[in-house]
Amino acid sequence: MVTRLALLGAGRIxxxxxxxxxxxxxxxxxxxxxxxxxxAQAIADETGANISTIDAVLENADIDAVIICTPTNTHADLIERFARAGKAIFCEKPIDLDVARAQSCIDVVKETGAKIMLGFNRRFDPHFRAVRKAIDDGQIGKVEMVTITSRDPGAPPPEYIKVSGGIFRDMTIHDFDIARYLLSEEIVSVFATGSVLVDPKIGELGDYDSASIILTTESGRQAIISNSRRATYGYDQRIEVHGSLGSVAAENQRPVSIEVATKDGYTRPPLHDFFMTRYTAAYAAEITAFIDAIENDVAPSPSAQDGLIALKLADAALKSVREKVLVQIA
Amino acid sequence: MVTRLALLGAGRIxxxxxxxxxxxxxxxxxxxxxxxxxxAQAIADETGANISTIDAVLENADIDAVIICTPTNTHADLIERFARAGKAIFCEKPIDLDVARAQSCIDVVKETGAKIMLGFNRRFDPHFRAVRKAIDDGQIGKVEMVTITSRDPGAPPPEYIKVSGGIFRDMTIHDFDIARYLLSEEIVSVFATGSVLVDPKIGELGDYDSASIILTTESGRQAIISNSRRATYGYDQRIEVHGSLGSVAAENQRPVSIEVATKDGYTRPPLHDFFMTRYTAAYAAEITAFIDAIENDVAPSPSAQDGLIALKLADAALKSVREKVLVQIA
Amino acid sequence: MVTRLALLGAGRIxxxxxxxxxxxxxxxxxxxxxxxxxxAQAIADETGANISTIDAVLENADIDAVIICTPTNTHADLIERFARAGKAIFCEKPIDLDVARAQSCIDVVKETGAKIMLGFNRRFDPHFRAVRKAIDDGQIGKVEMVTITSRDPGAPPPEYIKVSGGIFRDMTIHDFDIARYLLSEEIVSVFATGSVLVDPKIGELGDYDSASIILTTESGRQAIISNSRRATYGYDQRIEVHGSLGSVAAENQRPVSIEVATKDGYTRPPLHDFFMTRYTAAYAAEITAFIDAIENDVAPSPSAQDGLIALKLADAALKSVREKVLVQIA
Amino acid sequence: MVTRLALLGAGRIxxxxxxxxxxxxxxxxxxxxxxxxxxAQAIADETGANISTIDAVLENADIDAVIICTPTNTHADLIERFARAGKAIFCEKPIDLDVARAQSCIDVVKETGAKIMLGFNRRFDPHFRAVRKAIDDGQIGKVEMVTITSRDPGAPPPEYIKVSGGIFRDMTIHDFDIARYLLSEEIVSVFATGSVLVDPKIGELGDYDSASIILTTESGRQAIISNSRRATYGYDQRIEVHGSLGSVAAENQRPVSIEVATKDGYTRPPLHDFFMTRYTAAYAAEITAFIDAIENDVAPSPSAQDGLIALKLADAALKSVREKVLVQIA
Incomplete structure (x- = not known):
């Protein structure tokens, strides 16, 4: 059996x-x-896919599923239309920048019974999965504290910031999801601090480029997230989980792992330049999981609900920074 | 010239x-x-020092300086007495668990003009100093974010918790000082979360054993501290500083740095068992700095004021956890 | 343009x-x-290729090139036949276990002007190429000493040893090629020692399972190779080059790079299980280089001559072990 | 009890x-x-020792032991004199550059029953001892192959080369001893290659500055030694032991273990500058072992015999390079 897919949005992702x-x-x-x-033509040339339109895909009974990579403000509408058309849906995060809109979209999806998977690619990274497996295998005992370091190589252009929903909704949202994935408990409070240290233009747009966040769960587990829009040495992506019996960490991946020793010391090359190269294996495993869910007729994971929760955490972080308060999650 | 010292307190430190x-x-x-x-006898045997009393040391004109390692609740009184007696003073942190008492003690010290140095040993660790030097040399540009991981190998006994002032005043206080040392700006706000995940007895005493803290400075620099009273793999002491041009980190030190590879993987031995072995070089450098200050007749650093500020940050952290608020530092 | 290939031999490689x-x-x-x-069927199913025969491939004008992965004793004949048929040839090492036969085969290839590339996959490993590039960029100055550690996870079955030509011709041959690649000078002497420490059956077949080899070049550059047929911790593949200005090393690659810390220490998982997983990227880059050579109509590298030289070094190593002498290379 | 020592030779070592x-x-x-x-005065000032003469020390009944750090050509005579005077002797390697002279010296020592320990400091390095312990604990099974990388930061002056006996007797001699320490079997054959790649003056003196050596034992265990007189990145001292169940390695030690990440990559500082800083702990443990042997009235280890064997291996290596042959050890 082959699952026939349509790709909506032919940009970077x-x-x-x-x-x-x-x-x-x-x-x-x-x-x-x-x-x-x-x-669209570039991807068509590369893959042999036909160039099409939203409407044609909706009506095409031979298409089993769609991959939604269009601008964020189109996600909810597209999800609803394709859910009603009976297609399986893979959608890049977030469902919508507005929680209420995301919730109403999820309601529609539920009515239709459509399969939907959210694009939290990091859950599929083989190294992060190995961290999760070490936890599941009991190697570190009960999870107590999660530390996530997540820094982009460089700040995005102002145009992106304007529509992205800001650092917490476009960048930290991945870290919120990974924190939940590793904490194994729902988050009940969010405290965040944000500064403009990298690029004043980001501040002029009301956003932050440097952020530190503390999350807690009901039983008192804690997660720390450290974000920056700039890391000169590459795309910095590390996680560490501390538990009652020990700790497990996934260090940064490197495109080339040599070391040169000279009178100036021992030098290894910089990290991957960004997510496209860092998470190649994760993106492949993510699609495989989506196909698995379709083939086995089960609900994909992470779900739209996972997407909604991450978005709520992002909103809470923003409120925390702006009002300088600890925000409780309902 | 030889500086003649008296040691007050012959316990572990x-x-x-x-x-x-x-x-x-x-x-x-x-x-x-x-x-x-x-x-006292054990140290006398080991060093050739005479066994003495507080009063005798106070009156002994041949003693230039004292090292105060007695219980915390005696520090302020001893500092005042020896300051008035014209001795140079090295005192283990904290001056007192009460900020007002610490302040009044410092006032006395100032009146006397006595030399006083606080025991923040980590500032003298050669690896942490190398981090500081990398910053000073401009290697990472402007400091933006500091990350401190500080975990003890095991929880102290309840008796210690009762008199220590709790996790923020006895353990995190070192991290507050190191954060200041690395941020190069005064801290203006503290948010902390604390949980009891390691030992319920600690909770019964009103203390916490797992804590995450975010500090910020006026210009928006941020520091994250992660504390636990238990790390099965040894005394976990790491710092990382992220700046505009790069990042610098000091990894954990190990007593033995071999690696054994078998069918089960590659294994390195655990970390140092605690501060006595981890910070041997730091303690030696600390005393050297104290002697330097005496010989050169300059004010030692870190000062009593540094001790007071760290204590205030500890109080702020405790207030933050208890009241679930962000605490501003005056 | 698409290069149309036939695969001869559907075994592991x-x-x-x-x-x-x-x-x-x-x-x-x-x-x-x-x-x-x-x-054959399994690969046909996987790739959409047709099942065919040697003769049919020879006569098929639509086939541009062949990939020879058949048993070693068929290589020379197949190379000659396909060279005469005007096909481009990629052949797994070695051309033949007999140097004279390999030489006569190369003579035929030269007559026909056929393109031929030998399967020394390691030259295409991105990490080893980065080592080579660091040398080319002058980062370590003049190359002086090369160290190659190359250990298989486990000994092959006696049936393989019987036809493989022994450890130097089937295993070290890759290291000889990499030594030449890194030394940048031809090798003029070989000394080898061999022992049977892993499996007595290997000794009964007249072969060795543990070997140490020293190579030298005309100007006195040296290479050391350490081989074992068994490494419990996985497929051990490391290179290091020492030069007048510094050193460059490529450490082992790992399928999963996490580290678990417990009271027993810090543990990373074992290495890749063998060449199929360790050198995935190298095999892809190798085929890409072969296609490049065909498309650009240039001689592929490594050449049949490279294969012959590596084979001569293997013969020299065997002679050195057996006769306990240093063997000069003509 | 205190052991009273005289130091003969107040130079670097x-x-x-x-x-x-x-x-x-x-x-x-x-x-x-x-x-x-x-x-002599500098050390006397530093330690409080008296300045003395050989004869005075010989006659001084209050001196229990001597530490011989004088030029090599005086070692054998001094050992004999102090052995006859009933002093315990610690002597820097080698006993003498001439095997026969070393042997006759050992004969005298045996007659007198004097305690003598040879200065192979590396056996006392805590990391190398941990390697040995891992072997003794059975962690890597039966020892099969030892790899020693030993490179000095820079070449010694010609004056030193002239009297040192050359690279094998002054530098590799330590590696021969460590190879024996780790192989746990006597060495039966030596093959060495030597080149002049670092400094032509060394070649003019008939010596080599770059060497590769293979040692074997009766049962076929193998050791590889890689030596260079120059390593721009510091004093390079690594060992690795491969066994039937796994491998154990001691990596280089570093004076400061920080890492700086910038756009140019991740950089750690160079290694220790030489043996005085790299082996500080080893030298302390070595003296402790000497005192232990005196206090417990047992024969110190490593013994004069260990020194003699290492010297014979050095001679064998020199013969191997010069005559281009494998040298069997009687």
């Missing part, structure tokens, strides 16, 4: 998914849609 | 300082005082 | 190459040949 | 031993002898 789809023989990309004809 | 004194030829331990005769 | 071919869109596997129908 | 003696309270340096008055 669309290309990543097109490549991931090509790595799973059970998946076939048959259609690609983008307002920019050139972007 | 007293022994550490006796050993450190022995490593600097310019220092000579001539007297040791302790309520427990056996403890 | 054949599967590796089939997968590598699938990763380069400019290459298309159109035929697969194997005496074992099931093996 | 004499200073190292004076410092080591000061770290063991059971040892007291009471006399120092050197032809250069200033050198």
């Amino acid at each position: 669309g290309k990543v998914h097109a490549k991931a789809i090509a790595s799973d023989k059970r998946a076939k990309l048959v259609a690609v849609v983008d307002a920019f004809a050139d972007a | 007293g022994k550490v300082h006796a050993k450190a004194i022995a490593s600097d030829k310019r220092a000579k331990l001539v007297a040791v005082v302790d309520a427990f005769a056996d403890a | 054949g599967k590796v190459h089939a997968k590598a071919i699938a990763s380069d869109k400019r290459a298309k596997l159109v035929a697969v040949v194997d005496a074992f129908a099931d093996a | 004499g200073k190292v031993h004076a410092k080591a003696i000061a770290s063991d309270k059971r040892a007291k340096l009471v006399a120092v002898v050197d032809a250069f008055a200033d050198a």
Whole structure:
């Protein structure tokens, strides 16, 4: 059996998914849609998919599922339309920048019984999964404290900041999801601090570029997140989980792991340049999990609900920074 | 010239300082005082110092300086007495658990013009100093975010918790000082969360054994501290500083740095068992700095004021946890 | 343009190459040949290639190139036949276990002007290439000493030893090639010692399972190779190059790079299980280089001559062990 | 009980031993002898020892033991004289550059029953001892292959080369001893290659600056030694032991273990600058072992015989390089 897919949105992340789809023989990309004809054409050329439109994909009974990589403000509408059309849906985070809109979208999805998976790619990173497995295997005992370091190589342009919902909704949202994945308990409080240390333009837009966040769970487990929009040495992605019997950590991955020793010391090359290269294996495993869920007719994970919770945590963080308070999560 | 020292308190940390004194030829331990005769005798045997009393040391014109390692509740009184007696003073942190008492003690010290140095040993660790030097050399640009991981190998007994002032005043206080040392700006706000995950008895005493803290400075620099009273793998002491041009980190030190590879993987031995072995070089360098200050007739650093500020940050952290609020520092 | 390939031999290494071919869109596997129908079928199913025969591939004008993964004793004949048929040839090492036969085969290839590339996959490993690049960039100055550690996870079965030509011809041959690649000078002497420490059956077959080899070049550069047929901790593949200005090393690669800390220490998982997983990227880059050579109509590298030299070094090592002498290379 | 020591030779290594003696309270340096008055005076000032002469030390019944750090060509005579005088003897390697002279010296020592210990400091390095312990504990099974990397930061002056006996007798001799310590079997054959790659002056003196050596034992265990007189990145001292159940390695030690990450990569500072700083703990433990042997009235280890064997291996290596042959050890 082959799952036939349409890709909606042929931008940076669309290309990543097109490549991931090509790595799973059970998946076939048959259609690609983008307002920019050139972007769609490039992926069509690369993959053999046809160029199509939203409406045509909706009506095409031969298409089993869609990969939504369009701008954020289109996600909820597209999810609802494709859910009603009976397609399985993979959607990049977030469902919507507005929690109420995201919730109403999820309600529609539930009515239709559509399969939906949210694009929290890091859960599929083999190293992070190995961390989770070490926890599941009891190697570190009961989880107590999670530390997540997550820094982008460079700040995005102001245009992106304007529509992204800000650092907590576009960047930390991944860390909120990974924190939940590792804490194994729901988060009940959020405290965040944010500063503008990297680029004053970010501050002018009302956003932050440097943030520290503390999350707690009902039983008192704690997670710390450290974010920056700039890391000169590459895409910094580390996690560490401390438990009653020990600790487990996933260090940064490197594209080339040599070390040169000279009179100036021992030098290893910088990290990956960004998520496209750092998480190649994760994106492939993510699509594989999506195909697995379709083939086995089970609900995909992470779910739309996971997406909603991460978004609520992002909102709480923003409120915490702005009002300088600890925010309780309902 | 030889500086003649008296050691007040011959317990665990007293022994550490006796050993450190022995490593600097310019220092000579001539007297040791302790309520427990056996403890004093052990150090006297080891060092050749005479067993003495507080009063005798006060009156002994041949003693230049005292090392105060007695219980915390005696620190302020001893500092005042020895300051008035014209001795140079090295005192283990804290001056007092009560900020007002610490302040009044400092006032006395100022009146007398006595030299006083607080026992923040970590500032003298060669690896942490190398981190500081990398910052000073401009290698990472402007400091933006500091991350401190500080975990004890095991929880102290309830008796200790009762008199220590709790986790923030006895353990995190070192991290507050190191955060200040690395941030290079005064801290203006403290948020802390605390849980009891390690030992319920600690909770019964009103204290916490697991804590996460966020500090900020006026310009928006941030520091994160992660504390636990238990780390099965040893005494976990790491710092990392992220700046505009890069990052610098000091990893854990190990007593033995071999690695064994078998079918089960690659294994390195656990970390140092506690501060006495981890910070041997730091304790020696600390005494050396104290002697330097005496010989050169300059004010020692860290000062009593540094001790007071760290104590205030500890109080703020406790208030933050208890009242679930962000605490501003005056 | 698409290069149309036939795969001769559908065994373990054949599967590796089939997968590598699938990763380069400019290459298309159109035929697969194997005496074992099931093996051929498996690859045909996986890739869409047709099952074929040697003769049919020879006569098929639509096939541009062959990948020879058949048993070693068929290599020379197949190379000659396909060279005469005007196909480009990629052949697994060695050309033949007999130097004279390998030489006569190369003579035929030269007459025909056929393109031929030898399967020294390690030259294409991104980490080893980065080592080579660091040398080329002058980072370590003039190359002086090369150290190669190369250990298999476990000994092959006696059946393999019987036909492989022994440890120097089937295993060390890769290290000889990498030594040449890194030394940047031809090797003029070989000294080897061999022992049977892993499996007595290997000794009964006249072979060795543990070997140490020293190579030298005309100008006095030195290479050391350490080989074992058993490494409980996985496939151990390390190189280090020492030069006048410094040193560069490529450490082992790991399938999962987490570390678990407990009271027993810090443990990282074992290495890759063998070459199929360790050198995935190298095999893909190797095929890419082969396709590049075909497309650009240039001689592929490493060449048949490189294969012959490595074989001569293997013969020299065997002679050195058996006769306990230093062997000069003509 | 305090062991009273005289230090013969107040040069570079004499200073190292004076410092080591000061770290063991059971040892007291009471006399120092050197032809250069200033050198002797410096150590006398530092330690409180008296300046003395060989003859005075010989006749001084209050001196229990001597530490011989004089030029190599005086070692054998001094050993004999002090053995006859009933002193315990610690002597820097080698006993003599001439095997026959060393042997006759050992004969005299045996007659007198004097305690003698040879200065192979590396056996006392805590990391190397931990490697040995891992072997003794059975963690890696049966020892099969030992790899020793030993590179000096820079070449010694020609004056030193002239009297040192050359690279094998002054530098590799330590590696021969460590190889024996780790192989746990006597060495039966030596093959060595030597080149002049670092400094042509060394070649003009008939010596080598870059060497690779293979040692084997009766049962076929193998050791590889890699030596260079120059390592721009510091004093490179690594060992690795491969066994039937696994492997154990001691990596290089670093004076400061921080890492700075910038756009140019991750950089750790260079290694220790030489043996005085790298082996501080080893020198202290070595003296402690010497004092232990005296206090417990047992034969010290490593013995004069260990020194003789290492010297014979050095001679064998030199013969191997010069005659291009494998040298069997009687």
